[in-house]
Amino acid sequence: MALFNFQDEEALGSVASVDTTNIVIDVENIEKLVKLQVNHLAVLQSSKPGQHLIGLITQVTRKKLDGYNEAEGEQESDFELNLCRIALIGTLLDRDGEKENIFRRTLESVPEINANCFSLEGEHLTNFMRIISNTAAEGQSLTLGKYTLDDHAIAYLNGNKFFQRHAFIGGSTGSGKSWTTARIIEQMANLKTSNAIVFDLHGEYSPLKGEGIQHYKVAGPGDVEAKKTLDDGVLYLPYWLLSYEALVSMFVDRSDQNAPNQAMIMAREINNAKRNYLEAGGQQDILDNFTVDSPVPFDLSELLDNLNAINIEMVPGSRVPKQGEFFGKLARMIARLENKLSDRRLGFLFQGGDDVLEFNWLEKLSTGVLGSTSENGRGGIKIINFSEVPSDILPLIVSLVARVAFSVQQWTPSTLRHPVALMCDEAHLYIPQRSMADAADDISIDIFERIAKEGRKYGISLVVISQRPSEVNKTMLSQCSNFISMRLTNSDDQNVIKKLLPDSLGGFSDILPTLDTGEALVVGDASLLPSRIRIDQPNNKPDSGTVDFWDEWQDDVPADRLTIAIDNWRKQSIQ
Ligand SMILES: Nc1ncnc2c1ncn2[C@@H]1O[C@H](COP(=O)(O)OP(=O)(O)O)[C@@H](O)[C@H]1O
Ligand SMILES: [Mg+2]
Structure with missing residues (x-):
């Protein structure tokens, strides 16, 4: 059975203007106008039989206009402009093949000038919301709650x-x-x-x-x-799950003049450390294709040792050994790395023990x-x-x-x-x-x-x-x-x-x-x-x-709370 069977006399008014999806209704019935609310739904007669257009009321105006009555030569003030603006949002089809009462979010037609407009309320609204709800519900459905417009409809x-x-x-x-x-x-x-x-x-x-x-x-x-x-x-x-970029952002200070060198050495050494890990484990097929970003564990202490060695490396000079190319240039990166390693709050990255290296x-x-x-x-x-x-x-x-x-x-x-x-x-x-x-x-x-x-x-x-x-x-x-x-x-x-x-x-x-x-x-x-x-x-x-501040301030204070807090702060963990 068709959901809507409106009688013409129930109409709110009729379409005065149409602008793609926005419709202005000239409301003739003042009693109905005062009951209208923004964001409520309205139904419009469509130019196609078996269809109704559904819209959202976006504006309601009742305005007394000052008009000048030429015949009487005086100001006339009982001329009213009662309008209601509606945004069209979809179409209700009486039937679509086998199915009855189908709501579509598309506009299958537009209303014609003078088409009737009805407010969607009461039983009509409940039935409409039920249709919407059920159309969306197939299998185990996701429900959030009830519509504010109709609290019987899920x-x-x-x-x-x-x-x-x-x-x-x-x-x-x-x-x-x-x-x-x-x-x-x-x-x-x-x-x-x-x-x-x-x-x-x-x-x-x-x-x-x-x-x-x-x-x-x-x-x-x-x-x-x-x-x-x-x-x-x-x-x-x-740490070995972090991308190379992420590691660099943690350990290299971008404002350091040696930052590009540090990042480059870091990439090279992480690559080496990952290769060593794979070689030790006999993972030949991975060795052929891995990159610095591959999820391969590596030994952080080995990396640190190598960085330290590069940072103090001496190379043969013409007469006496001289400082290597990166001598002293990695110092700040190494310091940052050591700092992070010993930071108790970062234990989840660096102190996972031997397990995480498996x-x-x-x-x-x-x-x-x-x-x-x-x-x-x-x-x-x-x-x-x-x-x-x-x-x-x-x-x-x-x-x-x-x-x-x-x-x-x-x-x-x-x-x-x-x-x-x-x-x-x-x-x-x-x-x-x-x-x-x-x-x-x-x-x-x-x-x-x-x-x-x-x-x-x-x-x-x-x-x-x-x-x-x-x-x-x-x-x-x-x-x-x-x-x-x-x-x-x-x-x-x-x-x-x-x-x-x-x-x-x-x-x-x-x-x-x-x-x-x-x-x-x-x-x-x-x-x-x-x-x-x-x-x-x-x-x-x-x-x-x-926190209920006012209530809590009327209760007793928990014993030793400050001592415990200070102790936890120092130990960096909540006991
Ligand atoms: N659906 C709801 N019905 C009734 N009360 C709610 C609902 N959602 C939240 N509240 C109330 O609002 C408070 C804050 O909700 P919450 O979800 O923690 O907010 P947010 O995450 O947006 O900061 C809750 O403690 C509860 O009292
Ligand atoms: Mg929250």
């Missing part, structure tokens, strides 16, 4: 489309991004072989539990001391962080806690994990590939704009931009989450085709989202600052209609770390 998203072309979740702090992410993660975890890595920068997602979910933590000083391993959920990301260690790491539940037996959603990684090298380390994921996907034969999603919380910290970027950031941006552009071919998807859309790399955002935008108060951030929305919906984004906590504007491939959705709460709530 808002489904198309899970394939959501991950196919990358998604963005934005909103000011406290607007509900982490809860929304948790809600998505919980549903992913229910799928038999779901596969995702969650970059959890503050350990916020540690309360999330379930069979499909496992937790890792990048080793902090305390974990290194306790010799915790991958089996304890502690992750080492050894040839098959990379496979263990990959099974852990890229395996689905059936492969690692611990859960396909891997939440990695980066809270103990120092902030200056955070971009290097997060992007290292992303690089491992991308490389593994890229080197998997296409018939064996299994898709993986990277959920990037607080993305502005490691995928910033180029203009604000330093060397470490550049390396991270390169990797994430590459995944954004090419990831789809290799079955790797990004979900970028940030409270500062205006600080997140633009190229990244422009590659996203799904937006879950929560409350945004900063106008720079609002503008970024506005620019990403289709032109006809420009006005819709005006609601961004007024959204309630846990409420989102959802636009994109995965939802049939741009919609305002009230997100359901996740079963296990992320730990958003909200």
Whole structure:
């Protein structure tokens, strides 16, 4: 049965002007006009039978115009201009082949002048939303919550489309991004072989539990001391996995006049060290093809010894030995390297012990962080806690994990590939704009931009989450085709989202600052209609770390807190 059976007398008014997707309605019925609300839906008669056009109300005007009545020779003021502007967003077909009531996001026709326009409300609205929801729902569907317009209708998203072309979740702090992410993660975890890595920068997602979910933590000083391993959920990301560029950015000071020499020697010596490792292990087939960036372990103390030798090398002179070409030129690089090696906070890079130098260690790491539940037996959603990684090298380390994921996907034969999603919380910290970027950031941006552009071919998807859309790399955002935008108060951030929305919906984004906590504007491939959705709460709530100052100041203070803090600070680990 056709969904809409409007009678002409129910009309709000009729079309006064048509400009591609924007329609102006002359509203005759004042009672109806005052009830109209921006962002509500309207239905228009189409020029084709069996079709209705659906639009979003973007503006409602009621204006008394001062007109001059020539006959009476006086000012006349009861002339009213009652208009309603509508952005067309799709077509409802009464039937399409076998199927009844199909909503398409395309405009199959345009309305004619004087066509009737109806407001979509009450039962019509409920039925329409149900249709939208069910069309999107096939198989085990992804649901975020309920439509604000009709809280009986469940808002489904198309899970394939959501991950196919990358998604963005934005909103000011406290607007509900982490809860929304948790809600998505919980549903992913229910799928038999779901596969995702969650970059959890503050350990916020540690309360999330379930069979499909496992937790890792990048080793902090305390974990290194306790010799915790991958089996304890502690992750080492050894230096030899870093790209040559990343190593240079860590150890070579770009402002040093010897920087080019240092970088060159570093490349040569890392190459040698990797070759020695492969030769010792008899890995002939790899020896033929490896590069400085190949994921091959090498002995760092051997590298350091060789650099030291070059730095003090004497060569035969005409009469007496003279200083070698690089004499003294590597001193600062060596000092930096030694400093980092002894930095307790960097134990996850340099103090992984003999295990991480084993040839098959990379496979263990990959099974852990890229395996689905059936492969690692611990859960396909891997939440990695980066809270103990120092902030200056955070971009290097997060992007290292992303690089491992991308490389593994890229080197998997296409018939064996299994898709993986990277959920990037607080993305502005490691995928910033180029203009604000330093060397470490550049390396991270390169990797994430590459995944954004090419990831789809290799079955790797990004979900970028940030409270500062205006600080997140633009190229990244422009590659996203799904937006879950929560409350945004900063106008720079609002503008970024506005620019990403289709032109006809420009006005819709005006609601961004007024959204309630846990409420989102959802636009994109995965939802049939741009919609305002009230997100359901996740079963296990992320730990958003909200401190109730006023209440806490009325409680007792924990004993010895300052002594313990100072002690931890000195030891660089929280006991
Ligand atoms: N869907 C929701 N329904 C109800 N309350 C929510 C919802 N999402 C978030 N909140 C509330 O807002 C707080 C902050 O949410 P959170 O997701 O941590 O914000 P963000 O990650 O954007 O900073 C939560 O502690 C919770 O009280
Ligand atoms: Mg958060």
